[in-house]
Amino acid sequence: MAASSNSSLSGSSLSSDPEDYQPPIWKSYLYQLQQEAPRPKRITCPQEMESRPKYYGREFHGMISRDYADELLAGTEGAYLIRESQRQPGTYTLALRFGHQTLNYRLFYDGKHFVGEKRFESVHDLVTDALITLYIETKAAEYIAKMTTNPIYEHLGYTSLLKDKMVHRLSRGRTEPRRVTFQRDEKISSPLVRRSALKDTPEKQCSYEKIHNFKVHTFRGPHWCEYCANFMWGLIAQGVRCSDCGLNVHKQCSKLVPSDCQPDLRRIKKVFSCDLTTLVKAHNTTRPMVVDMCIREIELRGMKSEGLYRVSGFSEHIEDVRLAFDRDGEKADISASAYADINIIAGALKLYFRDLPIPVITFDLYSKFIQAAKLPNAESRLEAIHEGLLQLPPAHYETLRYLMAHLKRVTMFEKYNLMNAENLGIVFGPTLMQPPEQNALTTLNDMRQQKLVVQLIIEHEDVLF
Secondary structure: OOOOHHOOOOOOOOOOOHHHHOOOOOOOHHHHHHOOEEEOOOOOOOOOHHHOOOOOOOOOOOOOOHHHHHHOOOOOOEEEEEOOOOOOOOOOEEEEEEOEEEEEEEEEEOOEEEEOOOOOOOOOHHHHHHHHHHHHHHHOOHHHHHHHHHEEEEEOOOOOOHHHHHHHHHHHHOOOOOOOOOOOOOOOOOOOOOOOOOOOOOOOOOOOOOOOOOOOEEOOOOOEEOOOOOOOOOOOOOEEEEOOOEEEEEEHHHOOOOOOOOOOHHHHHOOOOOOOHHHHHOOOOOOOHHHHHHHHHHHHHHOOOOOOOOOOOOOHHHHHHHHHHHHHHOOOOOOOOOOOOOHHHHHHHHHHHHHHOOOOOOOHHHHHHHHHHOOHHHHHHHHHHHHHHHHOOOOHHHHHHHHHHHHHHHHHHHHHHOOHHHHHHHHHHHEEEEOOOOOOHHHHHHHHHHHHHHHHHHHHHHOOO
16 A cells, blocks of 8 residues: 555645635545554453453453464454463463464553553453554554654644744743843942843844643544644554643654644643743743732832731632632732732732742752852852853743842832842742752752842842843
């Protein structure tokens, strides 16, 4: 059977107008092969086996040899039986006839039946899936090896449209990170003078890249890969689906999909505890709306509040704010009429940052910032922190920039709120950065450095960002 006859994409439209978009023609070769695959045929034991485990049926033949199992299955493609191992009593083997030979697999049961990664409700389903996989991988091995070489993903039309819209939206809304250098000026008495020198080469792209959140998925009914346009074969776990945007692809194709996930709001179940980049891409914003709304409310009526961010609001009311954001999103009411105590709003903002699955200062950059804080030279310390900031994911960078500018304004009201950069560093250090191994001893040992990192970023935010 010629694979090329099923590979036409001539019906696809590459128009940039979403109204002109037409879906691609899915390639049917692998689907046809699945239809041709041998069907399972259970070879039943003529007598009742007392040693038969309760989760096996009449396909269990007890402790028989490989040769006898081969005789029972001979001549019937797709025939199968289960036998108990003679070498290891108490272990079981699935004997399956395929390609004119008997294949033997160690069979396991933990509530479901399996021989590999996939788990099945019944042995019959396991054998059905195995026969499909064996048949397709035997008949189309070369085709499968080459099916990712001419992907349709970049030509789907809606993919590039979403990307263009996102880049345009974000390029209007965020400040490009600047590379700066720190050096002494002998004419000024301060040991550290902040002078910035902009480089020609941009340090970051405007767009917010996000990797897809792929998870193994069982598709009901025929499904085709949205990367290579080929059929996703098998009975269960045929491929993976991005839980954020819903993209469906083969497991092997998922490794080649670009980091251009555009989350679907319908798939984002909550605001708190949602990945930061996922949330801003889903809402098409430069920062999480929680951060913008809470900071706006705090600056409106809380900048002179004594102990701002240090004094805790009632935990029940903070939880109410969290639920309001999860339920209503940007329509959540956090005004004074709903929450008179500004410490509730400040507490909700801190809770949002604590609940992030990946902290604002990401796990992979944690040690870089801790080491920067340990440097004895003040200028070297700032240089190292600045280098770390430039490596943050764009959404994290923009969120941190906005928060630090706000906290700098908080320090301008220190006369009233008694919160200077050091005090805010104590509060926000462990909130914005956490060790990747979540070790209590590590966190305790690093508290001084965590505080110092945030303190320095607040004090020098006008130059660091």
